[in-house]
Amino acid sequence: MTTPQELLKSNNPFYSNRVGNPWDDPYPDVESINHNAFDGILRLLGYKTKNPKDACAGLVLGETGTGKTHLLKRILHASRRTETPAVFTYVRPILDTTAPMRYLLREIVINLGKENDEAQKRTQLDLFAARILIDFLRNDQDPNRNAKLLKKLDEDPFYIYQAKIDPKIMEEAEKRAIRYLRRISPDISSDLLRVIVKYRKKEMRDLVVCWMRGDVIDGEEEANHLGTTTRVDKDIGTLEQEAKGLILSLGQLMARYGRPMLVCFDQLDNLYEPSAVRALEAMINILVREAQAMLPLAFVRADSWNERFKKTMDIAVVECLEANRFLLESCSMEQAEELVRRRVQAFLGSQTEMVFPWLWGQLKDQIKNGYFPGQVIVLAKRTIESEGEEGILRKLEETYHNECEAVLADLASWSPDGDRLALALETYLQASPDIKGLRKGKEKHVSFVFEAPGEKGKDIPHIAIVNVGGGYHRIGNCLKTGIEFLQKYPEGQGRCFYISDARNSIPIPPRWKATNELRQTFETMGGIMLILDKDAVARWYAITSLVFKVNEGDIQVEEGSGKLRAATREELNQMLREGISKGSFPSLLTAVKGPETAKPQPETPKRQDETRMMASVKSCLKDSPMRMLTISVLLGKLIQNKVKLDHAGLLAFLGQHKNIFRLFENKQGMTVMLDQT
Amino acid sequence: MDRSNIESQLVEYLRKAGRDFILLSKLKQSLQKAISNKDAVAQIEKNNRLSIIKKGKSTYLAFRQPPEVFVFTAIQKKPGQSPGQIAKSTPLKIPDFIGAINVLIARGDVRCEINSKSSKYDIKLHPSKPSGSGSEAREDRDLFAKAVRELDRGQIYIRIHAVRDRLGWTRERFDRMIETLRDEGVIQLHAGDITTMSKEEVEKSFVDENNFFFATLTWRKP
Numbered sequence: 013m014t015t016p017q018e019l020l021k022s023n024n025p026f027y028s029n030r031v032g033n034p035w036d037d038p039y040p041d042v043e044s045i046n047h048n049a050f051d052g053i054l055r056l057l058g059y060k061t062k063n064p065k066d067a068c069a070g071l072v073l074g075e076t077g078t079g080k081t082h083l084l085k086r087i088l089h090a091s092r093r094t095e096t097p098a099v100f101t102y103v104r105p106i107l108d109t110t111a112p113m114r115y116l117l118r119e120i121v122i123n124l125g126k127e128n129d130e131a132q133k134r135t136q137l138d139l140f141a142a143r144i145l146i147d148f149l150r151n152d153q154d155p156n157r158n159a160k161l162l163k164k165l166d167e168d169p170f171y172i173y174q175a176k177i178d179p180k181i182m183e184e185a186e187k188r189a190i191r192y193l194r195r196i197s198p199d200i201s202s203d204l205l206r207v208i209v210k211y212r213k214k215e216m217r218d219l220v221v222c223w224m225r226g227d228v229i230d231g232e233e234e235a236n237h238l239g240t241t242t243r244v245d246k247d248i249g250t251l252e253q254e255a256k257g258l259i260l261s262l263g264q265l266m267a268r269y270g271r272p273m274l275v276c277f278d279q280l281d282n283l284y285e286p287s288a289v290r291a292l293e294a295m296i297n298i299l300v301r302e303a304q305a306m307l308p309l310a311f312v313r314a315d316s317w318n319e320r321f322k323k324t325m326d327i328a329v330v331e332c333l334e335a336n337r338f339l340l341e342s343c344s345m346e347q348a349e350e351l352v353r354r355r356v357q358a359f360l361g362s363q364t365e366m367v368f369p370w371l372w373g374q375l376k377d378q379i380k381n382g383y384f385p386g387q388v389i390v391l392a393k394r395t396i397e398s399e400g401e402e403g404i405l406r407k408l409e410e411t412y413h414n415e416c417e418a419v420l421a422d423l424a425s426w427s428p429d430g431d432r433l434a435l436a437l438e439t440y441l442q443a444s445p446d447i448k449g450l451r452k453g454k455e456k457h458v459s460f461v462f463e464a465p466g467e468k469g470k471d472i473p474h475i476a477i478v479n480v481g482g483g484y485h486r487i488g489n490c491l492k493t494g495i496e497f498l499q500k501y502p503e504g505q506g507r508c509f510y511i512s513d514a515r516n517s518i519p520i521p522p523r524w525k526a527t528n529e530l531r532q533t534f535e536t537m538g539g540i541m542l543i544l545d546k547d548a549v550a551r552w553y554a555i556t557s558l559v560f561k562v563n564e565g566d567i568q569v570e571e572g573s574g575k576l577r578a579a580t581r582e583e584l585n586q587m588l589r590e591g592i593s594k595g596s597f598p599s600l601l602t603a604v605k606g607p608e609t610a611k612p613q614p615e616t617p618k619r620q621d622e623t624r625m626m627a628s629v630k631s632c633l634k635d636s637p638m639r640m641l642t643i644s645v646l647l648g649k650l651i652q653n654k655v656k657l658d659h660a661g662l663l664a665f666l667g668q669h670k671n672i673f674r675l676f677e678n679k680q681g682m683t684v685m686l687d688q689t
Numbered sequence: 690m691d692r693s694n695i696e697s698q699l700v701e702y703l704r705k706a707g708r709d710f711i712l713l714s715k716l717k718q719s720l721q722k723a724i725s726n727k728d729a730v731a732q733i734e735k736n737n738r739l740s741i742i743k744k745g746k747s748t749y750l751a752f753r754q755p756p757e758v759f760v761f762t763a764i765q766k767k768p769g770q771s772p773g774q775i776a777k778s779t780p781l782k783i784p785d786f787i788g789a790i791n792v793l794i795a796r797g798d799v800r801c802e803i804n805s806k807s808s809k810y811d812i813k814l815h816p817s818k819p820s821g822s823g824s825e826a827r828e829d830r831d832l833f834a835k836a837v838r839e840l841d842r843g844q845i846y847i848r849i850h851a852v853r854d855r856l857g858w859t860r861e862r863f864d865r866m867i868e869t870l871r872d873e874g875v876i877q878l879h880a881g882d883i884t885t886m887s888k889e890e891v892e893k894s895f896v897d898e899n900n901f902f903f904a905t906l907t908w909r910k911p
Contacts (some may be wrong), residue, residue: 071847073845075879075880075881076880077880179844281882281884307865312878313880313881313882314845314846314905315846315879315882315905316882316883317846317884318844318846319882319885320882320885339845339907341877342877369720378899380871380872380897380898380899381871381872381873381874382874382876382878383901387899390901393791527860564885565880565882566881572901576901576902577902578883578899596889631783
């Protein structure tokens with residue numbers, strides 16, 4: 013007979029104590045933990061809803077394992093409820109500190125584009141596009157004309173997407189709605205209004221999001237569709253100003269529709285440089301002092317706040333954040349018990365009563381007064397595994413592979429980002445034993461300069477140009493820089509990489525004729541185009557994610573003595589170095605060519621196949637013990653059932669149905685479970 | 690070999706041996722060949738965590754810590770010994786040793802007992818009873834609270850190493866107080882951010898029974 017310990021060991025619910033992203037945190041929450049902080053944040057949000065112009069901000073102080081992610085997830089869920097409607101934005105650490113407004117805008121728009129309603133698959137952008145039209149209809153000169161429609165829209169604003177309204181009438185209504193809003197709020201960007209209403213058209217969505225993020229638009233034709241300019245000729249200063257204007261305009265819309273935005277800045281321990289702290293300051297300042305209906309909330313370790321941020325930041329920003337300070341609390345014995353029970357329940361369902369009494373019996377005397385949730389989880393894991401030392405390098409390697417799969421399951425959150433690709437490349441190059449003299453490029457467009465063995469084994473100069481988007485003008489200039497370098501070091505005397513994300517790359521000919529000619533010249537001269545497809549992109553972004561987590565102290569292991577400690581940057585480098593030397597870590601600089609289309613779509617199943625796909629996945633999971641399988645085993649079973657799908661496509665499919673499937677880390681790799689709750 | 694590496698190896702060696710100090714001449718036999726006496730002495734002169742102490746003809750490598758800690762550790766290891774016997778178990782010169790004994794007695798960490806079976810009024814030294822009850826415990830608690838208050842300049846989160854430094858207690862006495870106050874819910878312990886701390890500060894923080902590391906504390910109850 014299987015003992016409780018063996019059962020728990022076979023599927024340890026406490027395997028991971030990692031802090032994830034609140035959008036995809038798969039673990040159950042105990043609402044009473046940190047309820048003071050949660051209630052305080054909701055009160056602050058309520059105040060901001062009623063007083064959108066008042067300057068306020070919040071600071072949440074809590075160490076690793078205090079339940080920050082669960083608190084964020086709880087806030088996210090609360091923001092979806094009708095009694096406290098709000099827009100939730102989760103901002104990751106800034107890397108390019110020269111353009112804080114563009115970065116903030118991009119993070120806001122990425123979150124606006126996330127599904128806010130899993131059942132209806134609607135995003136916040138859907139809601140704003142709908143509300144603008146409803147706003148107009150409600151304030152039309154003859155409201156009786158729209159009475160019936162308005163009644164239905166009161167019940168469900170998204171009805172505007174289903175109603176069979178003549179497209180010409182809709183377009184006219186859109187134009188009049190924009191004129192109406194501009195009349196009553198002249199400061200709102202007319203470009204933004206023109207673009208946002210187009211979001212209701214499915215074929216325009218990617219382009220709308222791209223423009224709203226502040227990106228350069230790929231061509232004149234696309235810009236004409238949106239009714240805007242391409243931004244190709246705009247300098248950084250102008251783009252920053254434009255981004256700031258768009259943030260302020262979004263704030264005005266949010267204030268008008270009584271839906272404030274909670275902007276949560278997390279993983280702030282990654283902001284080492286004073287310039288990064290300054291950039292954070294600039295972002296918080298605009299949200300507090302200039303934008304309406306936007307409430308910044310900084311999540312940071314108390315010690316880092318006192319020792320690093322408070323000493324560097326402007327006193328006005330410090331005072332503003334500290335005016336609403338929330339301290340995360342430890343859990344009581346009852347909360348610890350509930351935490352353990354719910355985690356077991358989520359993984360073992362009906363077998364909970366068989367294993368929980370044993371586990372709690374082992375645990376309760378070990379838990380000390382004042383322990384945080386993370387410590388309870390570590391103790392539970394330790395009790396189940398009852399084994400000593402964990403290899404830190406193995407843990408980092410496992411986390412890296414899990415991060416790859418997590419990125420693939422939620423590729424939309426990892427929109428093309430040159431700074432994150434550059435950080436991944438720098439981390440990789442620093443760990444590569446053959447690389448010498450690595451430094452940032454002084455020349456424009458050159459990300460890194462280094463020396464590495466050429467074809468004859470002798471060290472030769474290398475440059476890497478990391479560029480994501482920026483339009484044909486910028487891409488052309490990047491390629492010209494590469495060509496000039498290759499002219500200086502012809503016939504294999506030097507090597508140049510041009511690195512980009514396939515989702516934001518050069519369109520195939522005949523479009524962008526001049527840029528495509530430059531590309532051809534570059535490749536003929538020996539230049540290497542690394543256009544990262546989705547698998548490659550996942551590998552790169554997983555390194556960035558790993559760096560963030562290591563800096564935050566989120567990857568922890570037990571040493572031989574049982575002492576828990578966080579992995580260091582040196583150990584991350586060592587893991588990569590050993591992997592590169594042994595060949596077990598795939599090279600980032602292996603030439604991969606993205607699909608020859610401008611914007612490849614993920615290979616998700618077509619709608620007609622989706623029902624079949626859903627049935628197949630559910631069937632495989634129902635037939636498995638505890639209704640769970642690792643991704644690779646599930647893929648194997650689906651292929652046996654003749655379902656055509658690749659690894660990335662499966663993860664994307666599962667990521668789109670988080671209300672049905674739960675993705676979590678396990679010793680065997682990323683695992684999916686059919687939700688039993 | 691760089692300085693920090695030598696330092697780490699020496700600290701590790703002392704820790705493993707369960708010693709506060711060691712005769713320098715024994716180092717060569719015990720440690721890897723990579724570290725010679727000459728290397729060690731040269732580097733340790735400017736070291737924060739270790740020091741060189743000369744006592745008569747002997748030279749010791751020792752943790753850089755208050756003299757009271759050497760004496761208290763020796764008394765704890767062998768309670769009931771005379772001051773002369775204890776003095777031989779420390780690397781301290783006689784004036785430093787006597788000064789440390791007097792501080793420990795005045796603070797109540799050590800008590801004296803006159804041997805009733807001897808006609809020479811021999812004195813034996815014992816560690817005081819653990820704090821946790823009576824006036825000593827209350828006094829310790831007050832001292833601890835005072836130290837935290839003095840360090841709290843609106844920061845709320847107080848570094849444990851700073852409290853430890855301010856009190857200058859033995860490790861056992863300080864850790865016992867932390868555990869007591871934690872169990873009673875008077876203080877809340879936090880992991881803190883070791884990237885903003887020196888190695889010495891990390892070592893002076895607190896590790897509990899489950900091997901969880903804590904660098905800061907907050908005061909929960911008045």
